Amino acid sequence: MPLHKLTIPLVAVLAAALAGCATKESTGHAPKPANGIVEYYQITTGAIKAVRAALDSLQRVSGYTNDVPSGVRSAFTKEVERLEVGSLQVRARSQAILARGDAYFENWQDNLARMEDPRVRQLASEHRPQLESSFGRIRSASQRARESFQPFLSGLRKLRTALEISPNAMAAESGKELARITADRGRPVEQELAAIREELKTVRAMLTPANPASKH
Amino acid sequence: MLIALSLFGAGAALSSRLYAQIPPPFAAPTTPAAQRSSLKAVQTQVKWLQDATRTAPNYVTGGADKLWQQMQVVRGAYSAFKATLAPAQVAHGANDLAELDAGLDIIEEAFVGYQEEIAGGRSPSVALRGLCQVLTQSMGLWLRELNQSSNRLRVGWP
Numbered sequence: 001m002p003l004h005k006l007t008i009p010l011v012a013v014l015a016a017a018l019a020g021c022a023t024k025e026s027t028g029h030a031p032k033p034a035n036g037i038v039e040y041y042q043i044t045t046g047a048i049k050a051v052r053a054a055l056d057s058l059q060r061v062s063g064y065t066n067d068v069p070s071g072v073r074s075a076f077t078k079e080v081e082r083l084e085v086g087s088l089q090v091r092a093r094s095q096a097i098l099a100r101g102d103a104y105f106e107n108w109q110d111n112l113a114r115m116e117d118p119r120v121r122q123l124a125s126e127h128r129p130q131l132e133s134s135f136g137r138i139r140s141a142s143q144r145a146r147e148s149f150q151p152f153l154s155g156l157r158k159l160r161t162a163l164e165i166s167p168n169a170m171a172a173e174s175g176k177e178l179a180r181i182t183a184d185r186g187r188p189v190e191q192e193l194a195a196i197r198e199e200l201k202t203v204r205a206m207l208t209p210a211n212p213a214s215k216h
Numbered sequence: 217m218l219i220a221l222s223l224f225g226a227g228a229a230l231s232s233r234l235y236a237q238i239p240p241p242f243a244a245p246t247t248p249a250a251q252r253s254s255l256k257a258v259q260t261q262v263k264w265l266q267d268a269t270r271t272a273p274n275y276v277t278g279g280a281d282k283l284w285q286q287m288q289v290v291r292g293a294y295s296a297f298k299a300t301l302a303p304a305q306v307a308h309g310a311n312d313l314a315e316l317d318a319g320l321d322i323i324e325e326a327f328v329g330y331q332e333e334i335a336g337g338r339s340p341s342v343a344l345r346g347l348c349q350v351l352t353q354s355m356g357l358w359l360r361e362l363n364q365s366s367n368r369l370r371v372g373w374p
Contacts, residue, residue, distance in 0.1 A: 031368055036311075084350045085350055085357065089319075104310075107308075110308070111308070161336045164339065
């Protein structure tokens with residue numbers, strides 16, 4: 001079975017379980033704690049798809065040595081726009097993680113410690129060292145993804161402009177070189193996002209009780 | 217940011233930035249009513265920005281300037297909203313708020329990209345349409361995050 005067919009129900013089950021977990025303080029007015037793992041997993045998956053689609057579109061454009069057909073050019077333009085929007089949330093989260101550093105992890109732990117399900121609180125407490133290590137790896141991958149993303153997007157934009165000015169931009173050596181360099185910059189972004197997603201799977205497994213909680 | 221400042225009219229941009237960054241001279245009330253009102257103001261300003269993205273391509277000139285100015289108004293409204301949060305909300309929602317801050321910074325980078333594209337030879341009208349597309353969708357996502365965070369943080373709850 002393809003991986004995505006397995007992961008979607010997994011995410012759904014966990015989301016439902018966590019959504020069913022009201023908070024310890026949910027009857028009061030204190031802020032609700034946020035686990036955030038499911039959401040982070042989802043936005044990372046969305047960003048990976050956007051990066052993959054942009055790379056695929058770039059590869060299609062690169063396949064032409066003369067005029068790139070208008071349909072291919074406009075599809076490329078759309079994919080660049082989709083990437084800008086589709087990566088927004090994961091970029092914002094990465095930036096927040098990098099900006100806040102350890103404080104981000106502490107805040108996340110604080111939220112976990114306030115989840116209603118005592119088993120989740122227990123698991124978070126028991127696995128704190130492993131969670132901290134995972135967070136460190138997520139932070140490092142976020143840093144590397146961020147460093148590659150900006151040049152990747154910039155290269156895509158430049159190529160988009162070049163193709164709008166001249167549909168046969170790929171005939172020139174400069175066009176081919178720009179496409180090659182841009183693809184080289186995009187692959188690490190996809191790899192680092194995939195690394196973040198793998199780490200999130202590990203975290204999710206650590207925080208998932210053996211039997212899903214019954215709805216409160 | 218310097219590029220954006222120089223290209224979008226230093227005076228207007230600078231005053232907008234100052235409006236966004238200078239805290240009010242007195243502490244904002246953190247009452248539920250103040251929180252609801254300030255949240256509503258952010259939602260309204262985002263809506264106006266999204267409306268502006270629909271009309272900006274019709275302007276012969278200055279469309280991007282208008283979007284930039286409205287973006288700064290959103291920032292100002294968001295700063296005012298954050299000032300109405302109680303200390304516990306700020307503490308618990310520190311990660312959410314950092315992400316919302318980062319989201320606005322990233323969305324604003326689209327203006328820099330727009331100027332770079334024009335400098336690189338892209339048609340200004342095509343570039344503006346692209347900017348409008350990215351802005352309206354990005355602000356929609358950002359607003360959704362804001363609403364979700366506000367719900368988690370019990371913003372405006374009595």
